Amino acid sequence: MNCEIIAVGTELLLGDIVNTNGQYISQRLSSLGLDVYHHTVVGDNLDRLVEAIKIASSRADVIITTGGLGPTDDDITKLGVAKALGVELSLDETSLKRIKDRFSRYGRPMPAINERQAYIPIGSRAIDNDNGTAPGIIGEYDSKIYISLPGPPKEMRPMFEEKIVPYLKQKSKHVIKSHTLKVIGIGESALQEKLGDIMTNQTNPTIALYAKEGEVHIRITAKDEDISEADDKIKEVKNKILNVLGMNVYGYNDDTLESVVNNLLQEKRMTIAFAESCTGGMISSRFTDIPNASISFINGVVCYSNEAKVNILGVNRDTIEKYGAVSMETAEEMAYCIKKISNTDIGLSITGIAGPSGGTESKPVGLCYIGIAFDDQVKVYSSVFNGNRNKIRWLATTKALDILRRNILEIK
Amino acid sequence: MNCEIIAVGTELLLGDIVNTNGQYISQRLSSLGLDVYHHTVVGDNLDRLVEAIKIASSRADVIITTGGLGPTDDDITKLGVAKALGVELSLDETSLKRIKDRFSRYGRPMPAINERQAYIPIGSRAIDNDNGTAPGIIGEYDSKIYISLPGPPKEMRPMFEEKIVPYLKQKSKHVIKSHTLKVIGIGESALQEKLGDIMTNQTNPTIALYAKEGEVHIRITAKDEDISEADDKIKEVKNKILNVLGMNVYGYNDDTLESVVNNLLQEKRMTIAFAESCTGGMISSRFTDIPNASISFINGVVCYSNEAKVNILGVNRDTIEKYGAVSMETAEEMAYCIKKISNTDIGLSITGIAGPSGGTESKPVGLCYIGIAFDDQVKVYSSVFNGNRNKIRWLATTKALDILRRNILEIK
Numbered sequence: 001m002n003c004e005i006i007a008v009g010t011e012l013l014l015g016d017i018v019n020t021n022g023q024y025i026s027q028r029l030s031s032l033g034l035d036v037y038h039h040t041v042v043g044d045n046l047d048r049l050v051e052a053i054k055i056a057s058s059r060a061d062v063i064i065t066t067g068g069l070g071p072t073d074d075d076i077t078k079l080g081v082a083k084a085l086g087v088e089l090s091l092d093e094t095s096l097k098r099i100k101d102r103f104s105r106y107g108r109p110m111p112a113i114n115e116r117q118a119y120i121p122i123g124s125r126a127i128d129n130d131n132g133t134a135p136g137i138i139g140e141y142d143s144k145i146y147i148s149l150p151g152p153p154k155e156m157r158p159m160f161e162e163k164i165v166p167y168l169k170q171k172s173k174h175v176i177k178s179h180t181l182k183v184i185g186i187g188e189s190a191l192q193e194k195l196g197d198i199m200t201n202q203t204n205p206t207i208a209l210y211a212k213e214g215e216v217h218i219r220i221t222a223k224d225e226d227i228s229e230a231d232d233k234i235k236e237v238k239n240k241i242l243n244v245l246g247m248n249v250y251g252y253n254d255d256t257l258e259s260v261v262n263n264l265l266q267e268k269r270m271t272i273a274f275a276e277s278c279t280g281g282m283i284s285s286r287f288t289d290i291p292n293a294s295i296s297f298i299n300g301v302v303c304y305s306n307e308a309k310v311n312i313l314g315v316n317r318d319t320i321e322k323y324g325a326v327s328m329e330t331a332e333e334m335a336y337c338i339k340k341i342s343n344t345d346i347g348l349s350i351t352g353i354a355g356p357s358g359g360t361e362s363k364p365v366g367l368c369y370i371g372i373a374f375d376d377q378v379k380v381y382s383s384v385f386n387g388n389r390n391k392i393r394w395l396a397t398t399k400a401l402d403i404l405r406r407n408i409l410e411i412k
Numbered sequence: 413m414n415c416e417i418i419a420v421g422t423e424l425l426l427g428d429i430v431n432t433n434g435q436y437i438s439q440r441l442s443s444l445g446l447d448v449y450h451h452t453v454v455g456d457n458l459d460r461l462v463e464a465i466k467i468a469s470s471r472a473d474v475i476i477t478t479g480g481l482g483p484t485d486d487d488i489t490k491l492g493v494a495k496a497l498g499v500e501l502s503l504d505e506t507s508l509k510r511i512k513d514r515f516s517r518y519g520r521p522m523p524a525i526n527e528r529q530a531y532i533p534i535g536s537r538a539i540d541n542d543n544g545t546a547p548g549i550i551g552e553y554d555s556k557i558y559i560s561l562p563g564p565p566k567e568m569r570p571m572f573e574e575k576i577v578p579y580l581k582q583k584s585k586h587v588i589k590s591h592t593l594k595v596i597g598i599g600e601s602a603l604q605e606k607l608g609d610i611m612t613n614q615t616n617p618t619i620a621l622y623a624k625e626g627e628v629h630i631r632i633t634a635k636d637e638d639i640s641e642a643d644d645k646i647k648e649v650k651n652k653i654l655n656v657l658g659m660n661v662y663g664y665n666d667d668t669l670e671s672v673v674n675n676l677l678q679e680k681r682m683t684i685a686f687a688e689s690c691t692g693g694m695i696s697s698r699f700t701d702i703p704n705a706s707i708s709f710i711n712g713v714v715c716y717s718n719e720a721k722v723n724i725l726g727v728n729r730d731t732i733e734k735y736g737a738v739s740m741e742t743a744e745e746m747a748y749c750i751k752k753i754s755n756t757d758i759g760l761s762i763t764g765i766a767g768p769s770g771g772t773e774s775k776p777v778g779l780c781y782i783g784i785a786f787d788d789q790v791k792v793y794s795s796v797f798n799g800n801r802n803k804i805r806w807l808a809t810t811k812a813l814d815i816l817r818r819n820i821l822e823i824k
Contacts, residue, residue, distance in 0.1 A: 013448040015439030016622055019431055022453070027427030036425040037460060039453035041434070048449060055467065210428060274693075274714070280700025281686075281693030284714040288692025291768055291801060299720035302686070302696040302712030304705075312711055312724070312753060341724060356703055389703060 001145075001171065002035040004060035006052055008068035008077050009151060010043035021066040021149075021156055028160065032168055033176040033223055034062070044068060049080035057084065061144055062168075067151030069134035071113045077148055078137065082121040085141050089119040095126045095135045102133055121146075127163045131155045138167060145171070174223050177230040181218040181241060182251045184402050188216050191245075198240050205233050207241075213391065214398035215250075215257070250405060257401040258290050264408045265296035265346075272404075273342035274300040275313055275334040277325065278352040278368065283397040299342040303334070313337040326351050328369055328380045335371030335378050346408075347373040350400050354389045368396040372407055379407070413557075413583065414447040416472035418464055420480035420489050421563060422455035433478040433561075433568055440572065444580055445588035445635050446474070456480060461492035469496065473556055474580075479563030481546035483525045489560055490549065494533040497553050501531040507538045507547045514545055533558075539575045543567045550579060557583070586635050589642040593630040593653060594663045596814050600628050603657075610652050617645050619653075625803065626810035627662075627669070662817060669813040670702050676820045677708035677758075684816075685754030686712040687725055687746040689737065690764040690780065695809040711754040715746070725749040738763050740781055740792045747783030747790050758820075759785040762812055766801045780808040784819055791819070 005026065007019050022039045029036050037060065042052045049068075056063045068077030082089050096118035103110040117134050120126050124139030124146070132155040137148040147164060149156045183191060188211040192199070195218075199207050205222035220237050224230040242249060251260045265272060274284050274297075284300035287293055303309040306325055310317050315333045323329040331349050339347025352368030359365035366385040371378055381403055385395040417438065419431050434451045441448050449472065454464045461480075468475045480489030494501050508530035515522040529546050532538050536551030536558070544567040549560040559576060561568045595603065600623040604611070607630075611619050617634035632649050636642040654661060663672045677684060686696050686709075696712035699705055713724055718737055721727040727745045735741040743761050751759025764780030771777035778797040783790055793815055797807040 012435075013438055013451065014442045015435045015437070015448075018435040019451070023424075023427045023430040025427070026425055030426045036427075037455060037457075038464070039425065039431070039451070041451035043449060045449075052450070273720075276693075279697075280705070280709075281688075281696025281712050281714065282700075284693025284716075285691075285697045288694075288714070288716065289802060289805075293692070294716055297692075298717045299724055300693050300712075300714030300716070301724070302693065302700070302714070304696075304700065304712070305710045308685075308711035308754060311755070312713070342720060343723070390701060393701075 001061040002037050002059075003029055003062040003064060004038040004040065004056040005036060006049075006056060006063065006065045007039070007041045007151075008044065008049060008065055008080075009041075010045075010074075012041045012067075013043045020153060021151065024153070024157060025064060025066070025160065028165065029168075031176055031178050031221065032165065033172060033174050034168065044074040044076055046076050046080055046083070049076060050083045053080060053084035057144060062147065063144065064147045064149065066149045066156055069117065069136070069148060069150045071111070071117050071133070075116075078120060081124075081137070081139075081146055081148060085121060085123075085139075085146070087122045087141075090122050091115075092118050092120050092126045092135070095120070095128075098128060098135070099133045127159060129155055129159060130162075131158055136163065138164075174225060175227045175230050176221060176223050177227065177234060178219055178221045179234045179238060180253050181220070181238065181245075181249050182215060182255055182257075183218060183245060183248050184215045184250050184257065184398070185248045186216070186245070187211075191216050191218075194244055195241060198237065198244070202237070205230075205237050207237065214395050247406065247409070250402070257398060257405065258286050261401050261404050261408070262287065262290050262293055262296060264405065266292075268408065268411065270345040270408070270411075271296055271298050271342075272346045272348065273298050273338045273344045275338035275347065275349040276300065276302050277304060277309070277334075277350060278354040279350045279393045279397050279400075280304065280354075282393050283348070283350060283400055286397055286401070298344050299338075301338060301341075309334065312341075314341060324363070326353055326363055326367060326369065328382065331369035331371035331380045332378045335373040335380070339373040345374060346404070347371075348400060348404060349373075350396055352392070352396055354392045354396075356389060366392050368392070368399070370396070370400045370403055372403055374407065374411065413473040414449050414471075415441055415474040415476060416450040416452065416468040417448065418452045418454065418461075418468060418475065418477045419563075420454055420456065420461060420477055420492070422457075422486075424453045424479075425455045432565060433563065436565070436569060437476060437478070437572065440577065441580075443588055443590050443633070444577065445584060445586045446580065456486045456488055458488050458492055458495070461488060462495045465492060465496035469556060474559065475556065476559045476561065478561045478568055481529065481548070481560060481562045483523075483529050483545070487528075490532060493536075493549070493551075493558055493560060497533060497535075497551075497558070499534045499553075502534050503527075504530050504532050504538045504547070507532070507540075510540060510547070511545050539571060541567055541571060542574075543570055548575065550576075586637060587639045587642050588633060588635050589639065589646060590631055590633045591646045591650060592665050593632070593650065593657075593661050594667055594669075595628045595630060595657060595660050596626070596662050596669065596810070597660045598628070598657070599623075603628050603630075606656055607653065610649065610656070614649070617642075617649050619649065626807050659818065659821070662814065669810060669817065670698050673813050673816050673820070674699070674702050674705055674708060676817065678704075680820060680823065682757040682820065682823075683708055683710050683754075684758045684760065685710050685750045685756045687750035687759065687761040688712065688714050689716060689721070689746075689762060690766040691762045691805050691809050691812075692716065692766075694805050695760070695762065695812055698809055698813070710756050711750075713750060713753075721746065724753075726753060736775070738765055738775055738779060738781065740794065743781035743783035743792045744790045747785035747792075751785040757786060758816070759783075760812060760816060761785075762808055764804070764808055766804045766808075768801060778804050780804070780811070782808070782812045782815055784815055786819065786823065
């Protein structure tokens with residue numbers, strides 16, 4: 001079955017928003033083994049929408065629209081689908097009741113205008129929306145499938161996952177299973193070279209590499225009529241890759257570097273504190289994105305000025321004056337001091353030059369020192385990162401998290 | 413003139429990347445007064461590309477493709493354009509020389525495969541690419557314009573700005589000017605209500621509202637044959653809006669809340685330090701995104717644990733025990749203490765419950781206290797933010813930046 005995704009909304013054509021719905025649905029359809037051959041974006045214009053649906057019907061088996069299900073005059077998707085199919089809209093009483101109930105839960109009567117959201121093309125069925133008022137639609141006409149989803153991602157995504165994925169799986173003979181390995185410390189080209197033998201002529205499962213900022217993801221996708229056969233296929237390839245990459249694989253699927261480090265700290269019942277200069281709070285902020293970070297994360301100091309490094313952390317003023325704020329020696333003291341003043345098991349420090357200015361020949365923009373203090377030792381690592389200010393900050397925090405991971409893994 | 417943007421690339425249909433080129437070009441075309449009626453995405457498949465170009469030719473005056481100009485077999489855009497137009501490709505010697513020169517600058521001979529990039533449809537002209545090997549194309553056939561741009565944004569954007577914008581401006585009679593007002597402290601619906609009289613029946617300039625996370629942007633767009641007439645039109649509407657919104661307008665165009673606060677601090681030669689709990693380093697990180705933040709930003713403490721609040725900041729342990737870590741009293745002391753230990757003009761504190769757990773009936777998830785200490789006073793503000801953990805953290809830091817802005821403006 002091949003699919004076309006039609007996003008409806010003038011705001012997309014003005015460039016006010018980007019078509020993330022198209023991307024999301026494409027990713028998910030591809031993981032279900034369904035081909036997507038076209039994306040189309042049209043504005044809130046009935047004639048052009050009807051035309052786009054007719055063109056899609058001529059070339060796709062599954063036509064999925066997003067957006068245009070709201071209650072105002074601008075919201076024309078259902079009318080467009082109905083016109084393209086040559087059917088009328090009719091009131092769906094169940095949907096009307098759900099919309100009214102939703103308003104009454106918020107203690108308000110349903111505005112008359114919202115009744116329009118309960119109309120659906122004759123021959124389609126409404127799909128409940130648990131996160132908004134607009135129901136979705138599924139209809140089958142002339143052996144083609146028409147699906148309409150709301151535009152806001154927080155309504156579209158749960159509806160797609162909970163209602164559309166099970167429906168599409170029923171329509172497909174094959175099971176598709178995917179497994180993602182997350183890799184750090186080795187670039188995409190080097191990875192491709194290392195995995196050359198495993199990847200060559202590999203067709204089921206397929207192996208795909210995705211370069212992310214500072215890491216690479218490897219997606220293994222198997223297709224089979226039997227789910228455990230698909231799992232076995234994935235496992236075999238996964239083990240081959242792990243043999244080659246070892247410690248460079250930091251996690252799987254939904255794991256993030258932050259969550260992996262946090263889990264390791266909690267397993268080993270260790271606490272941590274960060275002293276950051278050039279990254280300006282970014283590593284603390286990334287780490288505390290994780291809901292239960294407070295179990296292991298005690299304290300962070302963003303010692304942006306030399307005064308802060310001396311007065312708050314307790315770094316020796318002489319060290320900074322002699323070696324500079326961006327130096328192996330200062331990074332070492334920062335890591336030692338943050339561990340000491342925070343009374344944690346581990347202290348981690350970052351000092352560097354994020355740019356765009358401030359670089360010299362011997363200390364270029366992008367140079368960062370990362371220090372880690374634990375037990376009675378302090379290790380310092382140096383790197384030079386390429387990119388603009390924000391990319392350098394991101395890569396430095398990513399590298400620091402990976403240094404943490406590798407060191408914690410070695411701690412008994 | 414109406415335009416269609418065709419993005420070429422299987423990676424878009426797999427959902428590996430999102431069509432940011434479509435968004436970027438749409439924004440720019442709209443600011444030039446050109447309408448975009450369709451976006452299309454097709455994969456690296458010649459037949460489907462030719463068909464898509466033919467469909468676009470039947471409904472648009474300007475057809476812009478992105479992607480598919482590389483040297484490999486997958487790169488089929490120029491062939492697709494040529495086939496759709498019924499012309500042949502021919503070698504462009506100037507482009508070939510540029511490609512060879514580019515390789516020789518890197519001390520390498522041009523691989524034979526790259527010669528393909530110098531072929532263009534007969535009747536088109538090549539557009540130099542200053543950031544890569546693939547030249548772009550402009551051609552006029554049957555009073556329609558065909559433009560092909562490379563896929564990587566770092567090549568596409570400069571080419572679009574430097575080569576395509578001047579070309580399209582020549583083709584258009586009108587000047588389009590836009591001006592954006594950035595608004596905080598008032599939601600989209602309330603804003604719409606307040607601006608009702610100004611917005612009703614307003615056609616030139618047009619006024620459009622864009623809700624962002626924690627703020628709203630108002631874009632005023634004027635169209636005129638004369639540039640200073642367009643400027644005057646914008647100015648008139650802008651002044652009307654400023655009269656209604658006053659202090660809620662924090663900046664214009666490229667201003668960010670961070671840059672506005674940073675500029676105010678530098679104007680008044682004031683220094684600042686942050687003490688954050690629930691936001692975990694995010695306000696420090698946002699503030700230090702600005703290249704010259706180090707002039708005003710001295711220090712940040714991410715006092716995640718109570719121990720850190722007491723030991724590093726110097727908050728009274730009794731205050732935390734009596735009122736809780738999330739309380740007006742703790743926020744007040746945090747702001748006072750961070751100012752004192754950092755020896756800055758201003759100390760700002762944030763303490764709250766970012767969730768998803770940790771809320772109670774009297775202190776729900778989303779509750780945040782923001783304290784600001786300056787001169788001899790400390791003010792504390794409380795808010796309850798809605799959303800997931802990350803949204804609450806974002807809204808809390810946004811609110812804190814706005815509190816800073818409003819207070820600094822009042823300081824003599």
